Amino acid sequence: MPSTPTGATGTAPATSTPDAWLGALEEQVRRRDPGEPEFHQAVREVLETLGPVLAARPELREARIAERLVEPERQIIFRVPWQDDRGRTLVNRGYRVEFNSALGPYKGGLRFHPSVNLGIVKFLGFEQIFKNALTGLGIGGGKGGSDFDPRGRSDAEVMRFCQSFMTELYRHLGEHTDVPAGDIGVGGREIGYLFGQYRRITNRWEAGVLTGKGTGWGGSHARTEATGYGNVLFTSAMLEKRGEELAGQRVTVSGSGNVALYTVQKAQMLGAHVLTVSDSGGYVVDEKGLDLALLKQIKEVERGRVSTYAERRGSSARYVTGGSVWDVPADVALPSATQNELTEADAVTLVRNGVRAVSEGANMPTTPGAVRVLREAGVAFGPAKAANAGGVATSALEMSQNAGRASWPFTWVEEELTRVMRGIHNTAYETAERYGRPGDYVAGANIAGFERVADAMLAQGLI
Numbered sequence: 001m002p003s004t005p006t007g008a009t010g011t012a013p014a015t016s017t018p019d020a021w022l023g024a025l026e027e028q029v030r031r032r033d034p035g036e037p038e039f040h041q042a043v044r045e046v047l048e049t050l051g052p053v054l055a056a057r058p059e060l061r062e063a064r065i066a067e068r069l070v071e072p073e074r075q076i077i078f079r080v081p082w083q084d085d086r087g088r089t090l091v092n093r094g095y096r097v098e099f100n101s102a103l104g105p106y107k108g109g110l111r112f113h114p115s116v117n118l119g120i121v122k123f124l125g126f127e128q129i130f131k132n133a134l135t136g137l138g139i140g141g142g143k144g145g146s147d148f149d150p151r152g153r154s155d156a157e158v159m160r161f162c163q164s165f166m167t168e169l170y171r172h173l174g175e176h177t178d179v180p181a182g183d184i185g186v187g188g189r190e191i192g193y194l195f196g197q198y199r200r201i202t203n204r205w206e207a208g209v210l211t212g213k214g215t216g217w218g219g220s221h222a223r224t225e226a227t228g229y230g231n232v233l234f235t236s237a238m239l240e241k242r243g244e245e246l247a248g249q250r251v252t253v254s255g256s257g258n259v260a261l262y263t264v265q266k267a268q269m270l271g272a273h274v275l276t277v278s279d280s281g282g283y284v285v286d287e288k289g290l291d292l293a294l295l296k297q298i299k300e301v302e303r304g305r306v307s308t309y310a311e312r313r314g315s316s317a318r319y320v321t322g323g324s325v326w327d328v329p330a331d332v333a334l335p336s337a338t339q340n341e342l343t344e345a346d347a348v349t350l351v352r353n354g355v356r357a358v359s360e361g362a363n364m365p366t367t368p369g370a371v372r373v374l375r376e377a378g379v380a381f382g383p384a385k386a387a388n389a390g391g392v393a394t395s396a397l398e399m400s401q402n403a404g405r406a407s408w409p410f411t412w413v414e415e416e417l418t419r420v421m422r423g424i425h426n427t428a429y430e431t432a433e434r435y436g437r438p439g440d441y442v443a444g445a446n447i448a449g450f451e452r453v454a455d456a457m458l459a460q461g462l463i
Contacts (some may be wrong), residue, residue: 018054018061022047029070036119038339042126042364043070045371049443050450052435057451063462065454072125074098077118078168080146082161085154094165096144098178099125102456105176106142107132107392109183109212112190116145123339124183124363128392130449131385134424137396142178144169150185162193170198175208175402181395182212184338187258188224208402211395220398221410222417223391228262229414230390230421231334231361231382236270237425238357238380238441239332247271249356252330254278255337256299256306259361259388263336264290276328277306278337282321284310285328329353336361344369351377360384371442386428386445393420 016024029043047066054061076096083089095118098106108128111120121143129141146165150158172178182191191212198209213219222229236246249272253263256277264274274290276283284306291313298304298312310319326333326346333355335342339362347370350358358374359382360366366374366381374381394417401408424445431451432444 017051019051021054021061022050022066025066025070033119033122036122038123038364039119039126041340041368042123045364045368045442046126046130046446046450049437049446052437053447053451056435059458060454063454063458065450065457068457069100069129069450069453070126072097072099072122073101074172075118075122076144076169076172080148080161080165080168082157082164084157092146092148092161094144094146094168095121096142096169096172096178096180097121097125098142098172099140100129100142100453101140102453102460103133104138104140105174106178107139107181107395108141108143109145109181109391110186110190110194111143111145111183112148112150112185113145114147114149116147120339121145127363127385129453130446131389132392132396133449133452134386134427134445135389135393135396135420136423136427136452137393137420139179139392139396139399142180143183144180145183145186148185150190155189158190159193162190163197166194166197167201170201173198173209175206175399179208179395179399180210181392184257186212188212188214208399211398213398215407218398218402220394220401220413221408222413223394223398224258225262225265225414226394226417227259227388227391228264228336228361229266230393230417231259231263231336231359231387232266232270233390233418233421234382234387234425235332235334235357235359237422238359238382241429242356242380244356245271246332249273249331250275250329251332251334252276252325252328253334253336253361254283254325254341254365255335255362256295257337259391260336261292261296261299263334263361264295265292267332267334268292272332275330276325277309278325279306281305281307282319283325283328284313284317284319286310286313286317288316324349326350331356333358334361335365337365338362339364340367342366342370344373346370347373350374351379355379358382359387361388363388375440375442380439381441383442383445385449386424386441389424390417390421393417 080092125143132139207218357380428444431448437443
């Protein structure tokens with residue numbers, strides 16, 4: 001087989017080893033997509049685990065599956081003009097990267113945050129391919145968002161922005177094409193405004209075009225809780241494989257958004273002693289264990305800071321500025337804030353303090369150096385594409401309810417979430433064993449997701 005022509009991905013000669021081929025592909029991605037470090041990191045973390053599967057299944061290499069996977073099927077960038085409450089015209093940039101649809105319609109959230117750029121959206125969309133594949137449900141991978149910051153904006157300003165954003169994006173969406181959900185900065189309020197504008201433009205009540213909707217108009221019970229709950233369920237399954245349980249463990253959580261709050265809730269339900277949450281200003285430590293009702297009041301109702309929690313809680317809680325939430329000794333650490341928040345130095349501290357499990361509630365919150373430290377120390381490590389897949393799994397369940405004009409009770413959806421997360425854990429664990437990487441959930445999740453997508457791509461031809 002001839003080598004790939006210059007300018008296309010996959011420039012290593014056909015006679016090279018799988019690892020050399022994958023290394024050349026990674027380098028090609030860096031050259032072709034400069035200035036996108038998060039995307040490069042996500043690609044590297046997948047490609048460096050695929051050597052064994054390409055060696056065992058040469059037909060995947062011959063079909064250039066990896067080369068096709070790192071190139072999105074479609075990348076959409078658009079202008080979002082809107083007016084603030086003072087009548088000033090402002091302009092943001094919108095994105096939607098439709099990465100892979102071999103298993104179903106593109107599925108992945110929208111993120112509204114000043115840090116959003118094309119590289120961030122591509123990293124999130126690339127991760128979403130494998131995460132969605134691991135659920136076993138019929139959904140492909142995509143992601144989107146804008147550099148718009150909803151913090152400090154009135155409801156009217158957020159509405160006007162969302163309406164302008166959807167006025168451009170709607171033409172690329174559809175329940176059989178691309179189904180966004182929420183992410184950082186996009187909650188129930190934003191989903192409502194986006195859906196209303198989609199309905200207004202299209203003249204269709206197409207409930208399955210967005211997930212994360214209100215339960216009174218097509219949303220699913222347990223969707224709000226699903227990402228945090230799912231990560232705790234995955235963590236519990238990892239500990240069980242080691243003959244342990246979550247009950248009684250000291251747990252640290254980063255972040256204080258939706259994922260963090262429901263991580264705290266589910267961990268407490270399973271008997272864990274949860275000590276921390278954080279925000280951009282610092283972190284709070286509560287040696288008695290977090291008062292979830294107080295925390296929810298401050299974060300979900302008042303939209304306040306975690307420092308307020310420490311002020312109201314009393315002597316058991318202290319607020320810390322500077323340093324890291326990972327300085328707090330714990331048995332289990334659950335990073336639930338944002339990408340690359342847990343560094344190699346943090347991992348060294350966690351290991352020194354006796355951590356036994358780390359599982360990612362956020363997307364790629366642990367740096368490659370930190371993952372290496374944790375793995376070398378024998379810490380059970382749950383990668384985001386497996387551990388935080390509960391949110392998108394429940395979104396797919398919401399799509400199923402919408403297709404049948406149905407509404408399922410919370411208990412049933414929670415049972416399905418538990419079944420899906422257990423299945424993801426077992427798939428990653430067994431795949432790692434099958435490819436000679438026992439206990440390596442990173443390799444197991446990457447390979448299992450890759451094989452599912454690859455088999456679908458082979459079956460559907462060169463598209």
